[in-house]
Amino acid sequence: MSPSGFRLSAVFVRLRSSVPTIPNQYGHGAIGLPFVPPFTAIPVPAGVPTATVDPLMTVPLTYFGIHLAFLLPPILILGWLAFRRDRAWWGVRPLSGLGIMIVLAVVYTTPFTNRLIPAGVWWYGEGAVLATVWHTPIEEYLFFVLQPILTALWLFQVRPTADRSLAIPRTHRLLGVAGGLAIAVVGLVLLGDTATYYLGWLFLWAGPVLAVQWGFGSTFLWDARRSLLVAIAVPTLYLWLVDRIAIELGVWVISDAHTTGYALLGLPIEEALFFLVTTLFVVQGITMYIWVLDRIDGVSAWTSASPQFPTSSDDR
Structure with a gap:
Protein backbone atom coordinates (compact mmCIF):
# COMPACT_ATOMS: atom_id res chain seq x y z
CA MET A 1 0.00 0.00 0.00
CA SER A 2 1.33 3.45 -0.92
CA PRO A 3 1.67 6.28 1.63
CA SER A 4 -1.54 7.85 0.32
CA GLY A 5 -3.45 4.76 1.31
CA PHE A 6 -4.23 3.61 -2.21
CA ARG A 7 -3.13 0.32 -3.65
CA LEU A 8 -2.70 0.53 -7.41
CA SER A 9 -3.64 -2.42 -9.52
CA ALA A 10 -3.27 -2.82 -13.27
CA VAL A 11 -6.37 -3.18 -15.37
CA PHE A 12 -5.84 -4.16 -18.97
CA VAL A 13 -8.15 -2.23 -21.25
CA ARG A 14 -8.39 -3.32 -24.83
CA LEU A 15 -8.38 -0.38 -27.22
CA ARG A 16 -10.15 -0.79 -30.50
CA SER A 17 -11.47 1.61 -33.15
CA SER A 18 -15.18 1.80 -33.80
CA VAL A 19 -14.37 2.48 -37.45
CA PRO A 20 -13.29 -0.71 -39.24
CA THR A 21 -10.10 -0.40 -41.26
CA ILE A 22 -10.76 -2.52 -44.32
CA PRO A 23 -7.47 -3.50 -45.97
CA ASN A 24 -6.98 -2.90 -49.67
CA GLN A 25 -4.01 -2.65 -51.99
CA TYR A 26 -3.05 0.70 -50.51
CA GLY A 27 -2.37 -0.94 -47.14
CA HIS A 28 -2.64 0.29 -43.58
CA GLY A 29 -0.08 1.47 -41.05
CA ALA A 30 2.43 2.71 -43.61
CA ILE A 31 2.44 6.44 -42.89
CA GLY A 32 4.15 6.60 -39.54
CA LEU A 33 1.05 6.81 -37.35
CA PRO A 34 1.78 6.03 -33.69
CA PHE A 35 1.42 2.34 -32.88
CA VAL A 36 -1.21 1.55 -30.26
CA PRO A 37 -0.56 -1.81 -28.59
CA PRO A 38 -3.55 -4.12 -28.31
CA PHE A 39 -3.44 -3.95 -24.51
CA THR A 40 -2.48 -0.96 -22.39
CA ALA A 41 -2.00 -1.12 -18.63
CA ILE A 42 -3.84 1.64 -16.78
CA PRO A 43 -3.30 1.92 -13.00
CA VAL A 44 -6.49 2.60 -11.00
CA PRO A 45 -7.10 3.03 -7.27
CA ALA A 46 -7.88 -0.20 -5.47
CA GLY A 47 -11.14 1.23 -4.16
CA VAL A 48 -12.63 1.64 -7.61
CA PRO A 49 -14.56 -1.44 -8.73
CA THR A 50 -12.97 -2.84 -11.84
CA ALA A 51 -16.40 -3.79 -13.18
CA THR A 52 -17.06 -0.09 -13.89
CA VAL A 53 -14.22 0.04 -16.44
CA ASP A 54 -15.43 -0.65 -19.99
CA PRO A 55 -13.29 -3.53 -21.30
CA LEU A 56 -13.88 -2.38 -24.90
CA MET A 57 -13.27 1.36 -24.65
CA THR A 58 -13.40 2.89 -28.14
CA VAL A 59 -11.39 5.80 -29.53
CA PRO A 60 -13.13 6.73 -32.81
CA LEU A 61 -12.09 9.37 -35.33
CA THR A 62 -15.08 10.43 -37.35
CA ASP A 297 -11.63 49.22 -63.06
CA GLY A 298 -8.38 50.08 -64.78
CA VAL A 299 -6.49 49.37 -61.58
CA SER A 300 -3.15 47.61 -61.63
CA ALA A 301 -2.79 44.58 -59.38
CA TRP A 302 -0.23 46.56 -57.38
CA THR A 303 -2.30 49.74 -56.89
CA SER A 304 -3.51 50.50 -53.38
CA ALA A 305 -6.86 52.10 -52.64
CA SER A 306 -8.61 53.47 -49.57
CA PRO A 307 -7.63 51.56 -46.42
CA GLN A 308 -10.92 52.38 -44.72
CA PHE A 309 -13.14 50.63 -47.25
CA PRO A 310 -11.16 47.83 -48.91
CA THR A 311 -12.64 46.60 -52.16
CA SER A 312 -9.72 45.21 -54.13
CA SER A 313 -7.20 42.48 -53.51
CA ASP A 314 -4.58 44.94 -52.31
CA ASP A 315 -6.82 47.43 -50.55
CA ARG A 316 -6.38 47.41 -46.78
Missing part, protein backbone atom coordinates in the same frame (compact mmCIF):
# COMPACT_ATOMS: atom_id res chain seq x y z
CA TYR A 63 -15.33 12.45 -40.55
CA PHE A 64 -16.32 15.46 -38.45
CA GLY A 65 -13.26 14.76 -36.32
CA ILE A 66 -11.13 15.02 -39.47
CA HIS A 67 -12.54 18.52 -40.02
CA LEU A 68 -11.85 19.54 -36.43
CA ALA A 69 -8.34 18.11 -36.34
CA PHE A 70 -6.99 18.92 -39.79
CA LEU A 71 -9.06 21.61 -41.53
CA LEU A 72 -10.27 24.10 -38.93
CA PRO A 73 -6.86 24.84 -37.31
CA PRO A 74 -5.08 25.86 -40.55
CA ILE A 75 -8.17 27.79 -41.65
CA LEU A 76 -8.12 29.83 -38.44
CA ILE A 77 -4.38 30.46 -38.68
CA LEU A 78 -4.41 31.43 -42.36
CA GLY A 79 -7.50 33.57 -41.88
CA TRP A 80 -5.83 35.49 -39.07
CA LEU A 81 -2.69 35.97 -41.18
CA ALA A 82 -4.68 37.17 -44.19
CA PHE A 83 -6.52 39.68 -42.01
CA ARG A 84 -3.39 40.95 -40.27
CA ARG A 85 -0.75 40.92 -43.01
CA ASP A 86 -0.55 44.01 -45.19
CA ARG A 87 0.86 41.96 -48.06
CA ALA A 88 -1.95 39.42 -48.06
CA TRP A 89 -5.09 39.67 -50.16
CA TRP A 90 -8.09 40.82 -48.15
CA GLY A 91 -11.22 42.81 -48.83
CA VAL A 92 -14.42 42.62 -50.82
CA ARG A 93 -12.95 41.25 -54.04
CA PRO A 94 -11.02 38.23 -52.76
CA LEU A 95 -13.71 37.37 -50.21
CA SER A 96 -16.52 37.68 -52.74
CA GLY A 97 -14.48 35.51 -55.09
CA LEU A 98 -14.21 32.93 -52.32
CA GLY A 99 -17.96 33.08 -51.78
CA ILE A 100 -18.58 32.40 -55.46
CA MET A 101 -16.17 29.44 -55.39
CA ILE A 102 -17.96 27.94 -52.38
CA VAL A 103 -21.34 28.13 -54.09
CA LEU A 104 -19.95 26.61 -57.29
CA ALA A 105 -18.17 23.87 -55.34
CA VAL A 106 -21.35 22.79 -53.56
CA VAL A 107 -23.54 22.98 -56.67
CA TYR A 108 -21.09 21.27 -59.03
CA THR A 109 -19.69 18.60 -56.70
CA THR A 110 -22.99 17.44 -55.19
CA PRO A 111 -24.13 15.47 -58.29
CA PHE A 112 -20.60 14.06 -58.66
CA THR A 113 -20.44 12.49 -55.19
CA ASN A 114 -24.06 11.38 -55.29
CA ARG A 115 -23.30 9.50 -58.50
CA LEU A 116 -20.13 7.77 -57.32
CA ILE A 117 -21.03 6.87 -53.73
CA PRO A 118 -24.03 4.65 -54.61
CA ALA A 119 -21.92 3.12 -57.40
CA GLY A 120 -19.54 1.86 -54.71
CA VAL A 121 -16.52 3.93 -55.72
CA TRP A 122 -15.97 4.78 -52.07
CA TRP A 123 -17.82 4.37 -48.80
CA TYR A 124 -17.49 5.38 -45.17
CA GLY A 125 -16.53 3.45 -42.07
CA GLU A 126 -19.17 2.37 -39.59
CA GLY A 127 -20.03 5.26 -37.31
CA ALA A 128 -17.75 7.65 -39.22
CA VAL A 129 -20.54 9.99 -40.38
CA LEU A 130 -23.49 11.58 -38.62
CA ALA A 131 -26.11 11.53 -41.37
CA THR A 132 -26.51 11.63 -45.13
CA VAL A 133 -28.45 13.87 -47.49
CA TRP A 134 -29.20 12.06 -50.73
CA HIS A 135 -26.27 9.60 -50.76
CA THR A 136 -23.63 11.98 -49.38
CA PRO A 137 -22.75 12.53 -45.70
CA ILE A 138 -23.34 15.99 -44.30
CA GLU A 139 -19.63 16.09 -43.43
CA GLU A 140 -18.86 15.76 -47.14
CA TYR A 141 -21.03 18.77 -47.92
CA LEU A 142 -19.18 20.62 -45.18
CA PHE A 143 -15.93 19.66 -46.89
CA PHE A 144 -17.22 21.30 -50.10
CA VAL A 145 -17.19 24.53 -48.08
CA LEU A 146 -14.05 24.05 -46.00
CA GLN A 147 -11.69 23.05 -48.81
CA PRO A 148 -12.25 26.25 -50.84
CA ILE A 149 -11.82 28.31 -47.66
CA LEU A 150 -8.56 26.57 -46.76
CA THR A 151 -7.22 26.84 -50.31
CA ALA A 152 -8.27 30.46 -50.74
CA LEU A 153 -6.78 31.63 -47.45
CA TRP A 154 -3.44 30.16 -48.50
CA LEU A 155 -3.88 31.78 -51.92
CA PHE A 156 -4.40 35.14 -50.20
CA GLN A 157 -0.89 34.81 -48.72
CA VAL A 158 0.73 34.06 -52.09
CA ARG A 159 -1.13 36.64 -54.23
CA PRO A 160 -0.35 35.32 -57.72
CA THR A 161 -0.64 38.06 -60.32
CA ALA A 162 0.62 39.19 -63.70
CA ASP A 163 0.42 42.58 -65.37
CA ARG A 164 -1.54 41.48 -68.43
CA SER A 165 -4.60 42.98 -70.08
CA LEU A 166 -7.81 41.06 -70.66
CA ALA A 167 -7.00 40.88 -74.37
CA ILE A 168 -5.78 37.33 -74.98
CA PRO A 169 -5.04 35.90 -78.44
CA ARG A 170 -7.87 33.81 -79.81
CA THR A 171 -5.55 30.89 -80.49
CA HIS A 172 -4.61 30.82 -76.80
CA ARG A 173 -8.27 30.71 -75.83
CA LEU A 174 -9.01 27.92 -78.29
CA LEU A 175 -6.06 25.88 -77.04
CA GLY A 176 -7.26 26.30 -73.46
CA VAL A 177 -10.77 25.15 -74.31
CA ALA A 178 -9.41 22.25 -76.34
CA GLY A 179 -7.19 21.13 -73.46
CA GLY A 180 -10.08 21.02 -71.01
CA LEU A 181 -12.42 19.27 -73.44
CA ALA A 182 -9.72 16.72 -74.27
CA ILE A 183 -9.57 15.79 -70.58
CA ALA A 184 -13.35 15.31 -70.58
CA VAL A 185 -13.19 13.11 -73.68
CA VAL A 186 -10.50 10.94 -72.10
CA GLY A 187 -12.74 10.60 -69.07
CA LEU A 188 -15.64 9.51 -71.22
CA VAL A 189 -13.50 6.77 -72.77
CA LEU A 190 -12.24 5.59 -69.37
CA LEU A 191 -15.80 5.06 -68.14
CA GLY A 192 -15.95 1.90 -70.22
CA ASP A 193 -13.68 -0.03 -67.85
CA THR A 194 -14.54 -0.79 -64.23
CA ALA A 195 -10.94 -0.28 -63.09
CA THR A 196 -10.90 3.26 -64.52
CA TYR A 197 -14.45 4.17 -63.53
CA TYR A 198 -13.44 6.63 -60.79
CA LEU A 199 -10.72 8.15 -62.97
CA GLY A 200 -13.09 8.45 -65.91
CA TRP A 201 -15.76 10.27 -63.93
CA LEU A 202 -13.12 12.54 -62.42
CA PHE A 203 -11.80 13.58 -65.85
CA LEU A 204 -15.29 13.93 -67.29
CA TRP A 205 -16.32 16.09 -64.33
CA ALA A 206 -13.18 18.25 -64.28
CA GLY A 207 -12.73 18.79 -68.02
CA PRO A 208 -15.55 21.32 -68.63
CA VAL A 209 -14.47 23.54 -65.72
CA LEU A 210 -10.86 23.52 -66.86
CA ALA A 211 -11.98 24.29 -70.42
CA VAL A 212 -13.80 27.41 -69.22
CA GLN A 213 -10.94 28.60 -67.00
CA TRP A 214 -8.15 27.89 -69.49
CA GLY A 215 -10.17 29.23 -72.39
CA PHE A 216 -10.74 32.50 -70.60
CA GLY A 217 -7.36 33.15 -69.00
CA SER A 218 -4.73 30.61 -70.05
CA THR A 219 -2.22 33.30 -71.05
CA PHE A 220 -2.64 35.18 -67.79
CA LEU A 221 -2.35 31.95 -65.80
CA TRP A 222 0.84 31.08 -67.66
CA ASP A 223 2.34 34.50 -66.92
CA ALA A 224 1.61 34.00 -63.20
CA ARG A 225 2.65 30.32 -63.22
CA ARG A 226 5.42 30.51 -60.61
CA SER A 227 3.30 31.99 -57.84
CA LEU A 228 0.35 29.87 -58.96
CA LEU A 229 2.47 26.75 -58.52
CA VAL A 230 3.10 27.68 -54.88
CA ALA A 231 -0.56 28.55 -54.35
CA ILE A 232 -1.65 25.17 -55.76
CA ALA A 233 1.09 22.87 -54.44
CA VAL A 234 0.89 23.61 -50.71
CA PRO A 235 -2.85 22.97 -50.13
CA THR A 236 -2.77 20.01 -52.51
CA LEU A 237 0.05 18.31 -50.61
CA TYR A 238 -1.62 19.03 -47.30
CA LEU A 239 -4.95 17.59 -48.45
CA TRP A 240 -3.12 14.51 -49.76
CA LEU A 241 -1.77 13.98 -46.26
CA VAL A 242 -5.19 14.41 -44.65
CA ASP A 243 -6.78 12.04 -47.16
CA ARG A 244 -4.05 9.47 -46.57
CA ILE A 245 -4.61 9.58 -42.82
CA ALA A 246 -8.39 9.29 -43.19
CA ILE A 247 -8.05 6.27 -45.48
CA GLU A 248 -5.51 4.73 -43.11
CA LEU A 249 -7.93 5.06 -40.20
CA GLY A 250 -10.89 3.73 -42.17
CA VAL A 251 -12.91 6.95 -42.07
CA TRP A 252 -13.55 6.31 -45.74
CA VAL A 253 -12.54 3.44 -47.98
CA ILE A 254 -11.69 3.59 -51.69
CA SER A 255 -12.94 0.72 -53.83
CA ASP A 256 -10.32 -1.62 -55.28
CA ALA A 257 -12.63 -2.57 -58.14
CA HIS A 258 -13.22 0.99 -59.38
CA THR A 259 -9.62 2.22 -59.19
CA THR A 260 -6.50 1.47 -61.18
CA GLY A 261 -4.40 0.33 -58.23
CA TYR A 262 -1.73 2.96 -58.88
CA ALA A 263 -0.74 5.04 -55.88
CA LEU A 264 1.18 8.24 -55.23
CA LEU A 265 2.90 8.31 -51.84
CA GLY A 266 0.52 5.59 -50.73
CA LEU A 267 -2.54 7.54 -51.90
CA PRO A 268 -4.74 6.20 -54.72
CA ILE A 269 -3.89 8.17 -57.85
CA GLU A 270 -7.57 9.02 -58.31
CA GLU A 271 -7.72 10.67 -54.90
CA ALA A 272 -4.49 12.56 -55.54
CA LEU A 273 -5.85 13.89 -58.84
CA PHE A 274 -9.16 14.85 -57.22
CA PHE A 275 -7.48 17.15 -54.70
CA LEU A 276 -5.15 18.56 -57.35
CA VAL A 277 -8.05 19.36 -59.68
CA THR A 278 -10.29 20.89 -57.01
CA THR A 279 -7.42 23.05 -55.77
CA LEU A 280 -6.85 24.17 -59.37
CA PHE A 281 -10.51 25.16 -59.62
CA VAL A 282 -10.33 27.40 -56.56
CA VAL A 283 -6.91 28.97 -57.15
CA GLN A 284 -7.42 29.69 -60.84
CA GLY A 285 -10.99 30.87 -60.32
CA ILE A 286 -10.29 33.40 -57.58
CA THR A 287 -7.07 34.63 -59.19
CA MET A 288 -8.79 35.32 -62.52
CA TYR A 289 -11.79 36.86 -60.77
CA ILE A 290 -9.57 39.45 -59.07
CA TRP A 291 -7.61 39.98 -62.29
CA VAL A 292 -10.79 40.73 -64.26
CA LEU A 293 -12.19 43.15 -61.67
CA ASP A 294 -8.90 45.00 -61.40
CA ARG A 295 -8.64 45.35 -65.17
CA ILE A 296 -12.25 46.44 -65.56
Whole structure:
Protein backbone atom coordinates (compact mmCIF):
# COMPACT_ATOMS: atom_id res chain seq x y z
CA MET A 1 0.00 0.00 0.00
CA SER A 2 1.33 3.45 -0.92
CA PRO A 3 1.67 6.28 1.63
CA SER A 4 -1.54 7.85 0.32
CA GLY A 5 -3.45 4.76 1.31
CA PHE A 6 -4.23 3.61 -2.21
CA ARG A 7 -3.13 0.32 -3.65
CA LEU A 8 -2.70 0.53 -7.41
CA SER A 9 -3.64 -2.42 -9.52
CA ALA A 10 -3.27 -2.82 -13.27
CA VAL A 11 -6.37 -3.18 -15.37
CA PHE A 12 -5.84 -4.16 -18.97
CA VAL A 13 -8.15 -2.23 -21.25
CA ARG A 14 -8.39 -3.32 -24.83
CA LEU A 15 -8.38 -0.38 -27.22
CA ARG A 16 -10.15 -0.79 -30.50
CA SER A 17 -11.47 1.61 -33.15
CA SER A 18 -15.18 1.80 -33.80
CA VAL A 19 -14.37 2.48 -37.45
CA PRO A 20 -13.29 -0.71 -39.24
CA THR A 21 -10.10 -0.40 -41.26
CA ILE A 22 -10.76 -2.52 -44.32
CA PRO A 23 -7.47 -3.50 -45.97
CA ASN A 24 -6.98 -2.90 -49.67
CA GLN A 25 -4.01 -2.65 -51.99
CA TYR A 26 -3.05 0.70 -50.51
CA GLY A 27 -2.37 -0.94 -47.14
CA HIS A 28 -2.64 0.29 -43.58
CA GLY A 29 -0.08 1.47 -41.05
CA ALA A 30 2.43 2.71 -43.61
CA ILE A 31 2.44 6.44 -42.89
CA GLY A 32 4.15 6.60 -39.54
CA LEU A 33 1.05 6.81 -37.35
CA PRO A 34 1.78 6.03 -33.69
CA PHE A 35 1.42 2.34 -32.88
CA VAL A 36 -1.21 1.55 -30.26
CA PRO A 37 -0.56 -1.81 -28.59
CA PRO A 38 -3.55 -4.12 -28.31
CA PHE A 39 -3.44 -3.95 -24.51
CA THR A 40 -2.48 -0.96 -22.39
CA ALA A 41 -2.00 -1.12 -18.63
CA ILE A 42 -3.84 1.64 -16.78
CA PRO A 43 -3.30 1.92 -13.00
CA VAL A 44 -6.49 2.60 -11.00
CA PRO A 45 -7.10 3.03 -7.27
CA ALA A 46 -7.88 -0.20 -5.47
CA GLY A 47 -11.14 1.23 -4.16
CA VAL A 48 -12.63 1.64 -7.61
CA PRO A 49 -14.56 -1.44 -8.73
CA THR A 50 -12.97 -2.84 -11.84
CA ALA A 51 -16.40 -3.79 -13.18
CA THR A 52 -17.06 -0.09 -13.89
CA VAL A 53 -14.22 0.04 -16.44
CA ASP A 54 -15.43 -0.65 -19.99
CA PRO A 55 -13.29 -3.53 -21.30
CA LEU A 56 -13.88 -2.38 -24.90
CA MET A 57 -13.27 1.36 -24.65
CA THR A 58 -13.40 2.89 -28.14
CA VAL A 59 -11.39 5.80 -29.53
CA PRO A 60 -13.13 6.73 -32.81
CA LEU A 61 -12.09 9.37 -35.33
CA THR A 62 -15.08 10.43 -37.35
CA TYR A 63 -15.33 12.45 -40.55
CA PHE A 64 -16.32 15.46 -38.45
CA GLY A 65 -13.26 14.76 -36.32
CA ILE A 66 -11.13 15.02 -39.47
CA HIS A 67 -12.54 18.52 -40.02
CA LEU A 68 -11.85 19.54 -36.43
CA ALA A 69 -8.34 18.11 -36.34
CA PHE A 70 -6.99 18.92 -39.79
CA LEU A 71 -9.06 21.61 -41.53
CA LEU A 72 -10.27 24.10 -38.93
CA PRO A 73 -6.86 24.84 -37.31
CA PRO A 74 -5.08 25.86 -40.55
CA ILE A 75 -8.17 27.79 -41.65
CA LEU A 76 -8.12 29.83 -38.44
CA ILE A 77 -4.38 30.46 -38.68
CA LEU A 78 -4.41 31.43 -42.36
CA GLY A 79 -7.50 33.57 -41.88
CA TRP A 80 -5.83 35.49 -39.07
CA LEU A 81 -2.69 35.97 -41.18
CA ALA A 82 -4.68 37.17 -44.19
CA PHE A 83 -6.52 39.68 -42.01
CA ARG A 84 -3.39 40.95 -40.27
CA ARG A 85 -0.75 40.92 -43.01
CA ASP A 86 -0.55 44.01 -45.19
CA ARG A 87 0.86 41.96 -48.06
CA ALA A 88 -1.95 39.42 -48.06
CA TRP A 89 -5.09 39.67 -50.16
CA TRP A 90 -8.09 40.82 -48.15
CA GLY A 91 -11.22 42.81 -48.83
CA VAL A 92 -14.42 42.62 -50.82
CA ARG A 93 -12.95 41.25 -54.04
CA PRO A 94 -11.02 38.23 -52.76
CA LEU A 95 -13.71 37.37 -50.21
CA SER A 96 -16.52 37.68 -52.74
CA GLY A 97 -14.48 35.51 -55.09
CA LEU A 98 -14.21 32.93 -52.32
CA GLY A 99 -17.96 33.08 -51.78
CA ILE A 100 -18.58 32.40 -55.46
CA MET A 101 -16.17 29.44 -55.39
CA ILE A 102 -17.96 27.94 -52.38
CA VAL A 103 -21.34 28.13 -54.09
CA LEU A 104 -19.95 26.61 -57.29
CA ALA A 105 -18.17 23.87 -55.34
CA VAL A 106 -21.35 22.79 -53.56
CA VAL A 107 -23.54 22.98 -56.67
CA TYR A 108 -21.09 21.27 -59.03
CA THR A 109 -19.69 18.60 -56.70
CA THR A 110 -22.99 17.44 -55.19
CA PRO A 111 -24.13 15.47 -58.29
CA PHE A 112 -20.60 14.06 -58.66
CA THR A 113 -20.44 12.49 -55.19
CA ASN A 114 -24.06 11.38 -55.29
CA ARG A 115 -23.30 9.50 -58.50
CA LEU A 116 -20.13 7.77 -57.32
CA ILE A 117 -21.03 6.87 -53.73
CA PRO A 118 -24.03 4.65 -54.61
CA ALA A 119 -21.92 3.12 -57.40
CA GLY A 120 -19.54 1.86 -54.71
CA VAL A 121 -16.52 3.93 -55.72
CA TRP A 122 -15.97 4.78 -52.07
CA TRP A 123 -17.82 4.37 -48.80
CA TYR A 124 -17.49 5.38 -45.17
CA GLY A 125 -16.53 3.45 -42.07
CA GLU A 126 -19.17 2.37 -39.59
CA GLY A 127 -20.03 5.26 -37.31
CA ALA A 128 -17.75 7.65 -39.22
CA VAL A 129 -20.54 9.99 -40.38
CA LEU A 130 -23.49 11.58 -38.62
CA ALA A 131 -26.11 11.53 -41.37
CA THR A 132 -26.51 11.63 -45.13
CA VAL A 133 -28.45 13.87 -47.49
CA TRP A 134 -29.20 12.06 -50.73
CA HIS A 135 -26.27 9.60 -50.76
CA THR A 136 -23.63 11.98 -49.38
CA PRO A 137 -22.75 12.53 -45.70
CA ILE A 138 -23.34 15.99 -44.30
CA GLU A 139 -19.63 16.09 -43.43
CA GLU A 140 -18.86 15.76 -47.14
CA TYR A 141 -21.03 18.77 -47.92
CA LEU A 142 -19.18 20.62 -45.18
CA PHE A 143 -15.93 19.66 -46.89
CA PHE A 144 -17.22 21.30 -50.10
CA VAL A 145 -17.19 24.53 -48.08
CA LEU A 146 -14.05 24.05 -46.00
CA GLN A 147 -11.69 23.05 -48.81
CA PRO A 148 -12.25 26.25 -50.84
CA ILE A 149 -11.82 28.31 -47.66
CA LEU A 150 -8.56 26.57 -46.76
CA THR A 151 -7.22 26.84 -50.31
CA ALA A 152 -8.27 30.46 -50.74
CA LEU A 153 -6.78 31.63 -47.45
CA TRP A 154 -3.44 30.16 -48.50
CA LEU A 155 -3.88 31.78 -51.92
CA PHE A 156 -4.40 35.14 -50.20
CA GLN A 157 -0.89 34.81 -48.72
CA VAL A 158 0.73 34.06 -52.09
CA ARG A 159 -1.13 36.64 -54.23
CA PRO A 160 -0.35 35.32 -57.72
CA THR A 161 -0.64 38.06 -60.32
CA ALA A 162 0.62 39.19 -63.70
CA ASP A 163 0.42 42.58 -65.37
CA ARG A 164 -1.54 41.48 -68.43
CA SER A 165 -4.60 42.98 -70.08
CA LEU A 166 -7.81 41.06 -70.66
CA ALA A 167 -7.00 40.88 -74.37
CA ILE A 168 -5.78 37.33 -74.98
CA PRO A 169 -5.04 35.90 -78.44
CA ARG A 170 -7.87 33.81 -79.81
CA THR A 171 -5.55 30.89 -80.49
CA HIS A 172 -4.61 30.82 -76.80
CA ARG A 173 -8.27 30.71 -75.83
CA LEU A 174 -9.01 27.92 -78.29
CA LEU A 175 -6.06 25.88 -77.04
CA GLY A 176 -7.26 26.30 -73.46
CA VAL A 177 -10.77 25.15 -74.31
CA ALA A 178 -9.41 22.25 -76.34
CA GLY A 179 -7.19 21.13 -73.46
CA GLY A 180 -10.08 21.02 -71.01
CA LEU A 181 -12.42 19.27 -73.44
CA ALA A 182 -9.72 16.72 -74.27
CA ILE A 183 -9.57 15.79 -70.58
CA ALA A 184 -13.35 15.31 -70.58
CA VAL A 185 -13.19 13.11 -73.68
CA VAL A 186 -10.50 10.94 -72.10
CA GLY A 187 -12.74 10.60 -69.07
CA LEU A 188 -15.64 9.51 -71.22
CA VAL A 189 -13.50 6.77 -72.77
CA LEU A 190 -12.24 5.59 -69.37
CA LEU A 191 -15.80 5.06 -68.14
CA GLY A 192 -15.95 1.90 -70.22
CA ASP A 193 -13.68 -0.03 -67.85
CA THR A 194 -14.54 -0.79 -64.23
CA ALA A 195 -10.94 -0.28 -63.09
CA THR A 196 -10.90 3.26 -64.52
CA TYR A 197 -14.45 4.17 -63.53
CA TYR A 198 -13.44 6.63 -60.79
CA LEU A 199 -10.72 8.15 -62.97
CA GLY A 200 -13.09 8.45 -65.91
CA TRP A 201 -15.76 10.27 -63.93
CA LEU A 202 -13.12 12.54 -62.42
CA PHE A 203 -11.80 13.58 -65.85
CA LEU A 204 -15.29 13.93 -67.29
CA TRP A 205 -16.32 16.09 -64.33
CA ALA A 206 -13.18 18.25 -64.28
CA GLY A 207 -12.73 18.79 -68.02
CA PRO A 208 -15.55 21.32 -68.63
CA VAL A 209 -14.47 23.54 -65.72
CA LEU A 210 -10.86 23.52 -66.86
CA ALA A 211 -11.98 24.29 -70.42
CA VAL A 212 -13.80 27.41 -69.22
CA GLN A 213 -10.94 28.60 -67.00
CA TRP A 214 -8.15 27.89 -69.49
CA GLY A 215 -10.17 29.23 -72.39
CA PHE A 216 -10.74 32.50 -70.60
CA GLY A 217 -7.36 33.15 -69.00
CA SER A 218 -4.73 30.61 -70.05
CA THR A 219 -2.22 33.30 -71.05
CA PHE A 220 -2.64 35.18 -67.79
CA LEU A 221 -2.35 31.95 -65.80
CA TRP A 222 0.84 31.08 -67.66
CA ASP A 223 2.34 34.50 -66.92
CA ALA A 224 1.61 34.00 -63.20
CA ARG A 225 2.65 30.32 -63.22
CA ARG A 226 5.42 30.51 -60.61
CA SER A 227 3.30 31.99 -57.84
CA LEU A 228 0.35 29.87 -58.96
CA LEU A 229 2.47 26.75 -58.52
CA VAL A 230 3.10 27.68 -54.88
CA ALA A 231 -0.56 28.55 -54.35
CA ILE A 232 -1.65 25.17 -55.76
CA ALA A 233 1.09 22.87 -54.44
CA VAL A 234 0.89 23.61 -50.71
CA PRO A 235 -2.85 22.97 -50.13
CA THR A 236 -2.77 20.01 -52.51
CA LEU A 237 0.05 18.31 -50.61
CA TYR A 238 -1.62 19.03 -47.30
CA LEU A 239 -4.95 17.59 -48.45
CA TRP A 240 -3.12 14.51 -49.76
CA LEU A 241 -1.77 13.98 -46.26
CA VAL A 242 -5.19 14.41 -44.65
CA ASP A 243 -6.78 12.04 -47.16
CA ARG A 244 -4.05 9.47 -46.57
CA ILE A 245 -4.61 9.58 -42.82
CA ALA A 246 -8.39 9.29 -43.19
CA ILE A 247 -8.05 6.27 -45.48
CA GLU A 248 -5.51 4.73 -43.11
CA LEU A 249 -7.93 5.06 -40.20
CA GLY A 250 -10.89 3.73 -42.17
CA VAL A 251 -12.91 6.95 -42.07
CA TRP A 252 -13.55 6.31 -45.74
CA VAL A 253 -12.54 3.44 -47.98
CA ILE A 254 -11.69 3.59 -51.69
CA SER A 255 -12.94 0.72 -53.83
CA ASP A 256 -10.32 -1.62 -55.28
CA ALA A 257 -12.63 -2.57 -58.14
CA HIS A 258 -13.22 0.99 -59.38
CA THR A 259 -9.62 2.22 -59.19
CA THR A 260 -6.50 1.47 -61.18
CA GLY A 261 -4.40 0.33 -58.23
CA TYR A 262 -1.73 2.96 -58.88
CA ALA A 263 -0.74 5.04 -55.88
CA LEU A 264 1.18 8.24 -55.23
CA LEU A 265 2.90 8.31 -51.84
CA GLY A 266 0.52 5.59 -50.73
CA LEU A 267 -2.54 7.54 -51.90
CA PRO A 268 -4.74 6.20 -54.72
CA ILE A 269 -3.89 8.17 -57.85
CA GLU A 270 -7.57 9.02 -58.31
CA GLU A 271 -7.72 10.67 -54.90
CA ALA A 272 -4.49 12.56 -55.54
CA LEU A 273 -5.85 13.89 -58.84
CA PHE A 274 -9.16 14.85 -57.22
CA PHE A 275 -7.48 17.15 -54.70
CA LEU A 276 -5.15 18.56 -57.35
CA VAL A 277 -8.05 19.36 -59.68
CA THR A 278 -10.29 20.89 -57.01
CA THR A 279 -7.42 23.05 -55.77
CA LEU A 280 -6.85 24.17 -59.37
CA PHE A 281 -10.51 25.16 -59.62
CA VAL A 282 -10.33 27.40 -56.56
CA VAL A 283 -6.91 28.97 -57.15
CA GLN A 284 -7.42 29.69 -60.84
CA GLY A 285 -10.99 30.87 -60.32
CA ILE A 286 -10.29 33.40 -57.58
CA THR A 287 -7.07 34.63 -59.19
CA MET A 288 -8.79 35.32 -62.52
CA TYR A 289 -11.79 36.86 -60.77
CA ILE A 290 -9.57 39.45 -59.07
CA TRP A 291 -7.61 39.98 -62.29
CA VAL A 292 -10.79 40.73 -64.26
CA LEU A 293 -12.19 43.15 -61.67
CA ASP A 294 -8.90 45.00 -61.40
CA ARG A 295 -8.64 45.35 -65.17
CA ILE A 296 -12.25 46.44 -65.56
CA ASP A 297 -11.63 49.22 -63.06
CA GLY A 298 -8.38 50.08 -64.78
CA VAL A 299 -6.49 49.37 -61.58
CA SER A 300 -3.15 47.61 -61.63
CA ALA A 301 -2.79 44.58 -59.38
CA TRP A 302 -0.23 46.56 -57.38
CA THR A 303 -2.30 49.74 -56.89
CA SER A 304 -3.51 50.50 -53.38
CA ALA A 305 -6.86 52.10 -52.64
CA SER A 306 -8.61 53.47 -49.57
CA PRO A 307 -7.63 51.56 -46.42
CA GLN A 308 -10.92 52.38 -44.72
CA PHE A 309 -13.14 50.63 -47.25
CA PRO A 310 -11.16 47.83 -48.91
CA THR A 311 -12.64 46.60 -52.16
CA SER A 312 -9.72 45.21 -54.13
CA SER A 313 -7.20 42.48 -53.51
CA ASP A 314 -4.58 44.94 -52.31
CA ASP A 315 -6.82 47.43 -50.55
CA ARG A 316 -6.38 47.41 -46.78
